[in-house]
Amino acid sequence: MHNRDYLLMLRILSAILDVFFPRTCPACGRLLEEHDAICEECLTRLDRTQQALYRDNVVETIFKGEQHFSYGGSWLWYQKGTYLQKMIHLAKFGRGNPLWLEQMGREAAKEWNEYGFFDGIDVIVPIPLHPKRLRIRGFNQSEAIVKGMSDVLNIPMDTDHLTREVNNKKQSQSSKVEREHLKEGLFKVNHPEEWYGKTIMLVDDIITTGSTFRAAMHAMKDVYNCKIVVFSLAKSK
C-alpha cells in the first residue's frame, strides 16, 4: 500500500477507535486530547536542544564544508532510557505510531518557526527509506514527521526527487568505514534541474553520525545553486 494511503487509513481508523476506546498517553497514561498521540505535559518535558538559536551547533559542525550545506539543527536530545528513545525504537521495528511522529513534526515546526528557522525554505524532503525497510515498518518515519511539519509551515513535502537506490550488500556485515562508503551512491536525485536555486530542507528522525544525511547531500552535489538545510527530530548525545 502506498505510504500516504496507509497514513490516511490509520488516521480514519484511529478517529473511529477514539469514540469507543478513549486513548491514553503512551508515556504517562493520562487521557489524550482528540488529535494528540502524546499529552501536553510529556511534550513539554522532552529535552530540547535549542539548536535553532545557535549557529555552529553540534549538527552544523558535523556537516560543515559539505557542498551546498547551509545550516541545520535537531529539535531534541536523544538519550537511552527515555520515552523518546522507546517511541523511535518501536518505529524502527514496525510497531511505531506515525500519528505520534506527525504530532512531533507539528510541535517542532511550531516551536522553531518562532525562531525563523524555516524562513525561505522551498521544499521539505523526508529521507527515503529502503523499500525493504518500508515493508517491515509499514511507513517511513521521516515522511510522517515531514507531514506534520508541512501542515504547520505550509511548505510542500517533496517525495519525488530524492530516491533511495537499492543496495544488495547487507550493511550489518560490513565494517564501519565500508558502511560509510556504501552510503555514497545510496540516493539519487531525479530531475535535479527542478531543484536548481532552491532551498531544500532534508528531514530524518535521528542524527547519529550523520552518514545518511551526508549520502543524501552527496547525491545532491549536481543540483546547481541549491541550499541544503538539515533538520532531525533528535540528535543522539
Ligand SMILES: [Zn+2]
Ligand atoms: Zn503524557
